[in-house]
Amino acid sequence: MGSAPTWFVVLPDREIHPDVMRQLRQRAAQAVSHPSGRPWLVGAWSPHELTFAAAGEVRLAVAGVCSLTTEELAIRARRVHSLAAVESALGKAHGSFHVIASVGGHTYVRGTLSGERRVYLTAVEGGVICADRARTLAWLTSAELDTAQLAVRLTGFTAPHPLAGGALWRGIRRVIPGEALHLDPGGQWRTARWWQAPEGELPLSEAAPALRQALREAVALRVRPGEVLGADLSGGMDSTSLCFLAAEVGARLVTATLRWTAPGNEDHAYAQHAAELLPGAEHLVFPSAELPAHFTGLDDRRDPGDEPSAALRDRAQQHHLAEAMRARGAVRRLSGHGGDHVVQPPDAYVHGLLRRSPLVGLRHAAGLRARRRWQLAAVARMLLDGHAYGTWLARTTGQLRAAPARRVIRAPQGWGLQPQLPPWASDQAVDLVGELLRAAARNVEPLAVERGRHAWIHQAQEAGRIAGHLAYGTAAEGLPVHSPFCDDAVINACLATLPQEAATPWSYKPLLAAAMHGLVPTRVLHRTTKDHCGVEWQHGLRLHRRELAAWAEESRLVASGVANAELLRRALLSPGLLRGGSAELESTLGAEAWLRDLEAHPAPVHLTHHGAPRPEPDRAAPIRSLPPKHDNSPKGAPS
Incomplete structure (x- = not known):
């Protein structure tokens, strides 16, 4: 049969609770660091499923089906000097892919406007982390099912925006398609529109x-x-x-x-x-x-x-x-x-x-x-x-x-x-x-x-x-x-x-x-x-x-x-x-x-098919307070 699907978790450029990092290291097969050396991107993927480039203090990755080669992505990475420049640097790249970037300690993650590739986030001790799969975060945090979101699923294809596609676990939020998640090194986070309809x-x-x-x-x-x-x-x-x-x-x-x-x-x-x-x-x-x-x-x-x-x-x-x-x-x-x-x-x-x-x-x-x-x-x-x-x-x-x-x-x-x-x-x-x-x-x-x-x-x-x-x-x-x-x-x-x-x-x-x-x-x-x-x-x-x-x-x-x-x-x-x-x-x-x-x-299952990457030492004691939320997504939107 086939192999487990690609999965990844994106971490802010700050110290995350050691227990969370330990669980990730036990399950992940690959890891890429921020320019600071802290873990940035961990998970499991094959070379044709994730393309990565580095240019100075910039890290840029696309995960999925993308028209950009490794060489082309490296050229684009050199054009990025802030998170605001990520989308313009990607230009007319086409396909179906996530975009993940680290620039000067700031982290950027988005899926597709179609919602085929999605982004979820949750707060853990030390900061907000995000992933391409809600179940990954639910497993990491032992989150409970959200009965309200389960009830929404009974409406089938009649569920309206923004109820359709919400995360089914308490404490886990979906980033609405067409929006990107910004993680600051200070622990704050927000979402912002990256896509505008023609x-x-x-x-x-x-x-x-x-x-x-x-x-x-x-x-x-x-x-x-x-x-x-x-x-x-x-x-x-x-x-x-x-x-x-x-x-x-x-x-x-x-x-x-x-x-x-x-x-x-x-x-x-x-x-x-x-x-x-x-x-x-x-x-x-x-x-x-x-x-x-x-x-x-x-x-x-x-x-x-x-x-x-x-x-x-x-x-x-x-x-x-x-x-x-x-x-x-x-x-x-x-x-x-x-x-x-x-x-x-x-x-x-x-x-x-x-x-x-x-x-x-x-x-x-x-x-x-x-x-x-x-x-x-x-x-x-x-x-x-x-x-x-x-x-x-x-x-x-x-x-x-x-x-x-x-x-x-x-x-x-x-x-x-x-x-x-x-x-x-x-x-x-x-x-x-x-x-x-x-x-x-x-x-x-x-x-x-x-x-x-x-x-x-x-x-x-x-x-x-x-x-x-x-x-x-x-x-x-x-x-x-x-x-x-x-x-x-x-x-x-x-x-x-x-x-x-x-x-x-x-x-x-x-x-x-x-x-x-x-x-x-x-x-x-x-x-x-x-x-x-x-x-x-x-x-x-x-x-x-x-x-x-x-x-x-x-x-x-x-x-x-x-x-x-x-x-x-x-x-x-x-x-x-x-x-x-x-x-x-x-x-x-x-x-x-x-x-x-x-x-x-x-x-x-996607967390059980892979061995652990090379261990990285914990760099500091855990931060015990949860980070403040600065959310620009529509208020009242379900998690």
Whole structure:
């Protein structure tokens, strides 16, 4: 199987409690020092996963997939004279990577704007330390689970900013994507914005070539000419685009297509058409009846990531596909995940469009109403609503557990999806999530001034968060999954586009279709349908009814106080009666599985695969007081 994923802890240029340092030395395989000689960066990584450069009093590192070579990073390091110069020195580097710097005793750390690579911090005796994984800090500090954040996970993809993606342990904070952490040698810390969204004013004729170039560079970073590369080929526009870009670079592709059983399913036909035009690709087709059923392996305990994943249902199927690719020599796998989230804005873009261009806005609103079958009154409310983000966030608390009267696609109201807890959420869960929403509403700022743009950035960051789950889980299984659509440069290229040209009621993903014109088969670019695996989903639940019944009887969510035992039992044993569809159940199952995985793996596996680096002597007695916090992040944001 594969190796443990990369991990690292970043330390300020000051003395940290010896017990913390001792634990880190016992688990880490590498260590890099500040110019002062104190430990700066400790963890475990391979040379291709972290690039490091030094120039005088400057230390600069990038961790992940980055376009900069060691020599290029060294040149950039010489341009850095303060933390304020770090981002400008990195210039147009692209990929998906952390940035870590030490300059004159000051430390700088940031992840990606997408949230695929994140940063967490906590206070220990002697200072604030940070890491790329919340579980690393939770293990170091013996932190307890945060029940409120666990309750937020039951809202699934409806969790709004800033609740989505918060750390699940008390005392551990997440650095919001797009912000960087600054650690001072005196013990203070703060966060500051390093990323600003592009203006969003490029017409399609200019934006499409920019997106094509960004995707081309993102794929090329993960491909070596002649190397065997696994790739999903679903039949949709996203995965097909990546396959043709990889073939353009010279990859030897092994593509995988799932063939669902629903009548009229078209995925396999589009995938087959694309495969016939891919040069030298080996195309694997997997009928769903020949794969492990959905929800297979519910009781197989695995090392959990930083938070629950909703990908529980097809985990066994994806492992089967990965093994088939590995058997044919694939060393990594490309996924089209994120394409749905980043290449087109949500329908709420019409709210801002109406104010900039009233006639165009009304035309788009009418087109969306006809396509989505929205009620006229709901569209009018959507267009006329002028509530601030904080006001909308506070108002959502009154409908946290309100079930929809009927299944209809509603016009988007406010700044995003209504946060929604499932019917089996406990009264305590409702209270906890409500408290977090009200606290955030008091001072938090939206991700953008315009609500449609805010929603677009938020859904891109949700895609990045899921991509981080995929990367962590698959790295240990030997075939790491990469999601190029979640690279920051790709997201920037999309956000630079006029929203009314990146999405229209009259075409599907017009920005990506224009970007891939002449490379991807026209038949795929003109596709407007999207298939599903509902038959397999229902079959999997029926087949694993016994395991689900056992989960209901000994639910960790119930024991944590965030789920009602009887209502959860009914949902697990009668999923056909669900009112909110599959998403609400999958979020709950993912959270239940995650709690069980934590029980089975109290120590993160990534901390147990490596030996210790050369020991360093403790330089001074521990500092007993915790450092003061100077936090510039939005007040009221959850930890």
